[in-house]
Every structure is written in C-alpha cells, then in structure tokens.
Amino acid sequence: MQLDPWVLRWHGHFGVLASIFVIILIVTGIALNHTERLQLDAKFVGSGWLLDWYGIGADAPPVSFKVGKSWLTEVDGHLFLDSVSIPVFTGVLVGATRGESSILVGAPSALYLFDDDAQLIEKVSRVPGTIMRVGRLDEAYCIDSSEGVFSSKDGLLTWDRTDREPVWAVALEPPAKVMESVLLAFRG
Structure with a gap:
C-alpha cells in the first residue's frame, strides 16, 4: 500500500x-x-515587554520626591535614591526632604535619616502619632502627624509642637530617565 x-x-x-x-x-x-x-x-532580564509579559512590575504607582539634586522614589515598599536601592527602608513613603548634610525620609510609623550616599544614620520609631508628611522649617525637620505638627531641632531626639507653617515635601514626577532606571533596578 x-x-x-x-x-x-x-x-x-x-x-x-x-x-x-x-x-x-x-x-x-x-x-x-x-x-x-x-x-x-x-x-538579569531587562526587556520591558518580557517583564510585562510575566507580570513583573510595580503593583502601585511609584512615589517620588526631589531631595537636592537627587530623586528619592518608593516602588512597592522598596526605596531608591536615583537608581540605588536603599534596603533598610520598609513601608510606604510619605515624604522626603533634604537638610544640610542629610536626607529625612518619612514612613507612617518611622523616620529615617540618611547621608548623601544613602547610608542610614538613624531610624526613629518613636514619633508622635502616624506621620502623614514631612518638611522643613528654617533649620528644623518637621512632621505632620495624626497628633499635630511637630518640629525637631536636635537631630530627631525631641519633638515640639509648632504653630508656624513648614515647607512640606511634595511628591513630584521625576524625569523619564530617572524613572526608567528606578523601575529597571526594581525589576532586577
């Protein structure tokens, strides 16, 4: 056949x-x-379309604050100074502001003080109330918490109520190049 x-x-x-x-x-x-x-x-895979295909990406939109000449960005609980990961930070970023030689980063239940190289100087967990935003008033760091507005002039050791209005840190949209490098660092 x-x-x-x-x-x-x-x-x-x-x-x-x-x-x-x-x-x-x-x-x-x-x-x-x-x-x-x-x-x-x-x-590591750096192709955006392939990472998107497998669903590797941020669940929530990134939040960024300009601190001096750098950008501080939080993506799903991970913090980046420009595109350098800061692993000691955990939580949600509520604000960041620059001092003379340090950067104050606020989460709802803690404050982090970093130097210019993103090295942790101090973590302060004992703050009055739940932090909603951070800012500066003259030379003092300030927080707006659930218990009111407070300022600290002694390196975050004591917090005093203030009636004056600080300059609050405002979330901004970083340049596209910065956001691209942060998302690439976040994805691995």
Whole structure:
C-alpha cells in the first residue's frame, strides 16, 4: 500500500518541527545544568515587554520626591535614591526632604535619616502619632502627624509642637530617565 504524497509531506513537516522542539529542549537543558559556569544566575532580564509579559512590575504607582539634586522614589515598599536601592527602608513613603548634610525620609510609623550616599544614620520609631508628611522649617525637620505638627531641632531626639507653617515635601514626577532606571533596578 502506498501513502498519499500529501500525508508524506505533512509527516516530514511535523518531523522537522518536532526535531526543532527537541533541539531547543536539549540546548536549554544543557544551559540550565551549567548555570553557575555560564553565570546565568548573575544575568538579569531587562526587556520591558518580557517583564510585562510575566507580570513583573510595580503593583502601585511609584512615589517620588526631589531631595537636592537627587530623586528619592518608593516602588512597592522598596526605596531608591536615583537608581540605588536603599534596603533598610520598609513601608510606604510619605515624604522626603533634604537638610544640610542629610536626607529625612518619612514612613507612617518611622523616620529615617540618611547621608548623601544613602547610608542610614538613624531610624526613629518613636514619633508622635502616624506621620502623614514631612518638611522643613528654617533649620528644623518637621512632621505632620495624626497628633499635630511637630518640629525637631536636635537631630530627631525631641519633638515640639509648632504653630508656624513648614515647607512640606511634595511628591513630584521625576524625569523619564530617572524613572526608567528606578523601575529597571526594581525589576532586577
């Protein structure tokens, strides 16, 4: 019995496709078995469309504050100074302001004081109330909390009520290049 030429042709096409699939499995299997030697664990995917395809991205929109010449951005609880990750910060960013030689970062339940290189100087958890925003009043750092407006002139040790209106930190949209580098650093 002789097979139809149409069946033979399609049988050949399926054979070629199956061979290509098997070759892809072999190549990727060898690569995965030699991950350390090929340093695949040190390489990260940076393609936006591929990361979007797998749903790797921020759940909430990023929040940014201009601090001096730099940008402080929080993405899903992760803090970045420009595109440098600051791992000691946890929480939601409610504000950031620049002092003479430090940066004050506010979360609802804590204040973080960083130097210009994003190194933690101090974390203050004992603050009056829940922090809603941070700012500056002359040389003092200020917070607007659920218990009122307070200022500290002694390095965040004591908080005194103030009636004067501070200059509050306002969330701004950073330049596209900064946001792109932050999101790339966030995605890994």
